[in-house]
Amino acid sequence: MLIRLTGGVVYDPASGIDGQQQDIYIQDGRIVNKPTGDFLIDKEYDLKGKVVMSGAIDMHTHIGGGKGNIARTLLPEDHRQDPVASTHICRSGCGHAMPSTFVTGYRYAEMGYTAGFEPAVLPINARQAHMEMGDIPILDKGGYVMLGSDDYLLRMLTAKKDQKAINDYVAWTMHSAKAIGVKVVNPGGINAFKFNQRKLDLDEQNSHYGVTPREILKVLATAVKELGVSHPLHVHGCNLGVPGNVQTTLDTIQGIGGLPMHLTHIQFHSYGTEGDFKFSSGAAQIAEAVNNNKNITIDVGQILFGQTVTASGDNMRQHANHKLASPNKWVTMDIECDAGCGVIPFKYKDQSFVNALQWAIGLETFLLVNDPWRIFLTTDHPNGAPFTSYPHLIRLLMDRTFRNDVLATLHPEAQKMTTLASIEREYTLQEIAIMTRAGAAKLIGLKDRGGLSAGNWADITVYTDNADRQKMFEKPDYVFKDGQLVVVDGKVVSTKWGTTHVVKPDFDPSVEKGLKDYFDRYLTMKLGNFKISDDEITEDGRGSITVHPLNGDVA
Amino acid sequence: MTEFTEVPSPFCGIGTDDLTIRVDGVSLKVIENGCAVNTPAFEQAITDTSARVDGKEVSLEVAVAKAAELLKNTNLPVIGGCATDVNGMRALLALADRSGAVVDNINFAGARNNFLALQDSGWMNTTLAEVKNRCDVLLVVGTDLEDFAPRFFERYLWNKEAMFVQDTSARDVIYLGKAPSGNASTSPNGKKPLVLEAATQDLPEVIAVLRALVKGQPIRASVVAGISVADLEIVAEKLKSAAYGVVTWAAGALAYRQAELTVQTLSELIKDINDRGARCSGLPLAGKEGDQTANQVCGWTTGYPTRTRFSRGYPEYDPFLNDTNLLINSGEADVLVWVHAFNTNAVPPATSLPLIVLGRSGMTFSKEPDVFIPVGTPGIDHAGHAYRMDNVVAIRLKKLRDSGLPSTADVLNAIEHALREETVC
Numbered sequence: 001m002l003i004r005l006t007g008g009v010v011y012d013p014a015s016g017i018d019g020q021q022q023d024i025y026i027q028d029g030r031i032v033n034k035p036t037g038d039f040l041i042d043k044e045y046d047l048k049g050k051v052v053m054s055g056a057i058d059m060h061t062h063i064g065g066g067k068g069n070i071a072r073t074l075l076p077e078d079h080r081q082d083p084v085a086s087t088h089i090c091r092s093g094c095g096h097a098m099p100s101t102f103v104t105g106y107r108y109a110e111m112g113y114t115a116g117f118e119p120a121v122l123p124i125n126a127r128q129a130h131m132e133m134g135d136i137p138i139l140d141k142g143g144y145v146m147l148g149s150d151d152y153l154l155r156m157l158t159a160k161k162d163q164k165a166i167n168d169y170v171a172w173t174m175h176s177a178k179a180i181g182v183k184v185v186n187p188g189g190i191n192a193f194k195f196n197q198r199k200l201d202l203d204e205q206n207s208h209y210g211v212t213p214r215e216i217l218k219v220l221a222t223a224v225k226e227l228g229v230s231h232p233l234h235v236h237g238c239n240l241g242v243p244g245n246v247q248t249t250l251d252t253i254q255g256i257g258g259l260p261m262h263l264t265h266i267q268f269h270s271y272g273t274e275g276d277f278k279f280s281s282g283a284a285q286i287a288e289a290v291n292n293n294k295n296i297t298i299d300v301g302q303i304l305f306g307q308t309v310t311a312s313g314d315n316m317r318q319h320a321n322h323k324l325a326s327p328n329k330w331v332t333m334d335i336e337c338d339a340g341c342g343v344i345p346f347k348y349k350d351q352s353f354v355n356a357l358q359w360a361i362g363l364e365t366f367l368l369v370n371d372p373w374r375i376f377l378t379t380d381h382p383n384g385a386p387f388t389s390y391p392h393l394i395r396l397l398m399d400r401t402f403r404n405d406v407l408a409t410l411h412p413e414a415q416k417m418t419t420l421a422s423i424e425r426e427y428t429l430q431e432i433a434i435m436t437r438a439g440a441a442k443l444i445g446l447k448d449r450g451g452l453s454a455g456n457w458a459d460i461t462v463y464t465d466n467a468d469r470q471k472m473f474e475k476p477d478y479v480f481k482d483g484q485l486v487v488v489d490g491k492v493v494s495t496k497w498g499t500t501h502v503v504k505p506d507f508d509p510s511v512e513k514g515l516k517d518y519f520d521r522y523l524t525m526k527l528g529n530f531k532i533s534d535d536e537i538t539e540d541g542r543g544s545i546t547v548h549p550l551n552g553d554v555a
Numbered sequence: 556m557t558e559f560t561e562v563p564s565p566f567c568g569i570g571t572d573d574l575t576i577r578v579d580g581v582s583l584k585v586i587e588n589g590c591a592v593n594t595p596a597f598e599q600a601i602t603d604t605s606a607r608v609d610g611k612e613v614s615l616e617v618a619v620a621k622a623a624e625l626l627k628n629t630n631l632p633v634i635g636g637c638a639t640d641v642n643g644m645r646a647l648l649a650l651a652d653r654s655g656a657v658v659d660n661i662n663f664a665g666a667r668n669n670f671l672a673l674q675d676s677g678w679m680n681t682t683l684a685e686v687k688n689r690c691d692v693l694l695v696v697g698t699d700l701e702d703f704a705p706r707f708f709e710r711y712l713w714n715k716e717a718m719f720v721q722d723t724s725a726r727d728v729i730y731l732g733k734a735p736s737g738n739a740s741t742s743p744n745g746k747k748p749l750v751l752e753a754a755t756q757d758l759p760e761v762i763a764v765l766r767a768l769v770k771g772q773p774i775r776a777s778v779v780a781g782i783s784v785a786d787l788e789i790v791a792e793k794l795k796s797a798a799y800g801v802v803t804w805a806a807g808a809l810a811y812r813q814a815e816l817t818v819q820t821l822s823e824l825i826k827d828i829n830d831r832g833a834r835c836s837g838l839p840l841a842g843k844e845g846d847q848t849a850n851q852v853c854g855w856t857t858g859y860p861t862r863t864r865f866s867r868g869y870p871e872y873d874p875f876l877n878d879t880n881l882l883i884n885s886g887e888a889d890v891l892v893w894v895h896a897f898n899t900n901a902v903p904p905a906t907s908l909p910l911i912v913l914g915r916s917g918m919t920f921s922k923e924p925d926v927f928i929p930v931g932t933p934g935i936d937h938a939g940h941a942y943r944m945d946n947v948v949a950i951r952l953k954k955l956r957d958s959g960l961p962s963t964a965d966v967l968n969a970i971e972h973a974l975r976e977e978t979v980c
Binding site: 066068069072073074075076079080083084085086091092093094098099100101102122124125127128131132135151193194195196208319322325328329330331332333334335336337338341343521522523524525526528529532533536539540 | 561563570572573641642645649652653670673674675676677678679680681682683684685687688689710711716717718719798799826829832833834836850851852854855856857858859860865867868869870871872938940946947948949950951964
């Protein structure tokens with residue numbers, strides 16, 4: 001079947017196309033060149049005056065894995081506010097802060113998203129992450145596997161194993177967990193919490209291993225680079241949420257010595273200690289550091305006001321903040337000599353000085369970082385806000401008047417502590433398309449996604465241009481996933497199953513010798529039972545695995 | 556004859572995955588690392604291989620069609636048992652969504668003690684590998700741990716080596732409430748556990764005093780429920796001075812009304828210790844025969860644990876009202892679907908309602924169900940996934956034999972399909 005999308009205004013940064021009228025042809029799920037000679041169009045969509053982008057990609061969203069399910073179980077009262085009934089094509093479920101898997105897929109698609117990446121896949125919990133993501137319809141998905149607080153790595157560092165050995169372990173773990181990236185959360189801190197350390201600075205030693213977060217970051221960032229994994233080491237830094245952590249973040253950037261590094265939800269790591277409340281914005285310093293260091297990419301982790309739930313691997317910092325839980329109930333876990341998690345419901349209030357300034361810090365960061373290819377639009381769903389708030393966030397970025405109107409309603413002391421009102425920048429449609437499409441695909445290393453040139457999969461979103469960008473982005477006219485029309489006028493009209501994106505870097509198989517011995521002596525599962533096989537994802541006939549090339553691979 | 560090694564078990568809840576099983580045709584023999592729970596569960600023979608409608612053997616297709624017919628135009632089907640693997644639960648929830656059913660797990664009354672505490676105030680928990688490598692003080696509350704999981708001590712406490720405990724046999728074990736039924740909790744060097752016995756129903760009082768002692772509150776009484784406060788003071792001190800204290804309980808063993816308050820007091824006590832500068836964690840025991848699996852899959856599919864109904868088109872959770880027995884006895888339910896792929900003794904409750912059973916081969920009934928479909932057992936007849944007690948770890952179950960028995964997922968998907976076609980027509 002040949003489909004033509006006729007006359008739309010195309011924003012395709014991957015091809016350098018910025019708002020040009022173009023026809024797009026789709027055949028067998030992919031975008032194709034205009035056929036030559038005589039040809040028959042099976043289905044045509046008249047997109048004159050419409051805005052056309054590729055499907056959006058959320059490069060950091062907590063959509064699969066144990067902590068999300070703890071968050072769900074913890075909050076029945078939140079689900080009751082947003083029940084979702086089944087239809088003849090859609091499953092029932094719940095929405096708001098931590099939606100059910102099916103509703104996650106529908107609501108992302110209804111905003112024009114066609115892929116989401118779970119950033120915190122614990123190796124031991126990777127099965128669950130993939131099973132949950134396996135129940136998210138329409139979206140493509142993938143995960144970044146979490147290392148850095150696992151006892152195996154820390155033992156390797158104490159034993160002064162060489163970088164090659166660490167690379168093998170990282171690659172083996174990526175295979176076993178079916179990952180496309182590697183993440184580190186509070187490097188070594190989750191482990192230190194198990195030894196009753198309550199904080200861990202960048203150069204502070206783990207009391208048992210004597211290893212510092214700086215060393216962990218260095219070896220993992222090096223491993224990711226040397227293995228040829230496209231996505232740089234994904235870093236949730238030390239001291240999340242601690243006033244003064246802007247210095248930690250700046251030191252982290254300097255300390256990585258030019259290696260590629262992605263700093264995630266950087267808003268939570270950009271706090272100074274100035275002012276009457278000893279809490280201030282470090283966004284300008286962070287933006288300057290990002291602008292000056294081309295090896296650094298960031299996503300923001302914008303907070304937006306209202307009820308949500310924070311779900312993190314960082315049980316050290318989550319425990320430290322448990323008194324802020326609203327409603328007052330929370331969970332932390334130590335997990336399998338592997339990692340941990342902490343789940344704390346949170347209500348961001350516009351009349352709270354701290355929350356209002358967090359909001360402003362996030363927006364300052366967006367607006368002060370110059371290169372949209374190195375900054376990504378996230379709320380760290382659900383931690384800063386549920387993903388369903390993205391259209392609102394896009395309006396804040398694209399509409400200065402709206403932004404300043406909202407700012408004027410916030411805690412007055414917070415208004416005095418931000419330069420936001422004076423920042424004139426408004427994001428363009430092309431810049432939004434870079435942040436949420438082309439840039440994200442490039443950062444993750446997705447082949448044939450995030451672009452609209454021939455050869456790409458036909459993940460396409462069509463909007464009606466509207467000066468109210470929130471209205472525009474919350475209700476696309478059409479969304480195509482792999483060429484299938486899945487959304488019309490912001491409602492799901494058909495469903496399908498997306499693929500799971502992975503990379504498979506090489507490793508020396510002898511790495512399993514040491515691991516087998518470790519598993520047998522100390523862990524609770526046999527090595528052979530730990531590794532996830534491809535058929536666990538594909539056997540139900542819905543899932544599939546797409547392996548992406550490594551840097552240096554010949555295409 | 557084939558021998559399988561490193562076989563994981565969905566039966567014991569503690570994720571043993573070192574069994575060696577010999578398969579001869581369709582008969583299984585546990586050769587190594589069996590236990591009182593796992594060995595009989597694996598070795599249970601296949602008797603039925605054929606589906607039945609009204610007691611007569613029929614093809615699977617006929618049984619599926621009959622089940623769909625019984626479910627058609629019902630007001631409130633109840634799907635009870637819910638004891639299967641992840642794919643079985645996925646299919647079960649799809650059928651419940653389609654038919655507007657109530658979904659209720661057979662062990663929910665016990666699990667509810669945990670869920671109510673979790674949903675009211677939360678907890679700080681840990682997992683088995685942390686216990687194995689870090690725990691220096693284990694407090695067992697109201698539970699005969701070795702009866703619950705015969706290999707718990709061998710695998711997770713008396714392990715020869717631990718990364719962070721010098722001498723594992725020196726670990727402190729304390730029983731509060733129920734005394735151990737055997738000697739599994741005696742350490743390899745002969746160290747016996749400290750046992751402070753009390754009647755199970757007196758545990759709320761005992762735990763409340765223990766929490767007060769942890770917080771340093773003065774206690775006037777010298778004895779509580781037969782236990783001296785001085786002894787409880789020792790327990791409190793041990794927990795507070797532990798490098799990594801662990802408190803464990805089986806929610807189902809706390810068999811008295813409002814036992815969720817005991818779980819809550821324990822969980823708050825653990826938080827108190829962590830707020831006072833030491834580490835301590837909870838370790839709820841569960842995970843048998845798919846109970847954690849049911850609640851996990853229901854959790855991500857609906858937002859809620861089981862005891863969730865779809866009768867209004869969207870999921871609604873009620874840990875009390877969506878109870879299989881209650882709905883049968885009140886006359887609200889009009890058809891019962893019973894799913895139990897693990898245990899032939901886990902039969903459906905007595906009912907005069909139309910009854911569809913997907914059961915483990917060998918299940919016998921006092922009253923023949925309208926439809927009986929013997930299904931394969933996950934981890935024996937087909938591959939699958941099951942959750943262990945500590946919730947974050949899903950184990951990959953293996954297929955050990957070719958029995959020809961369909962999986963729960965195959966059967967429920969077929970019923971859901973048949974129902975969908977009926978609705979469309």
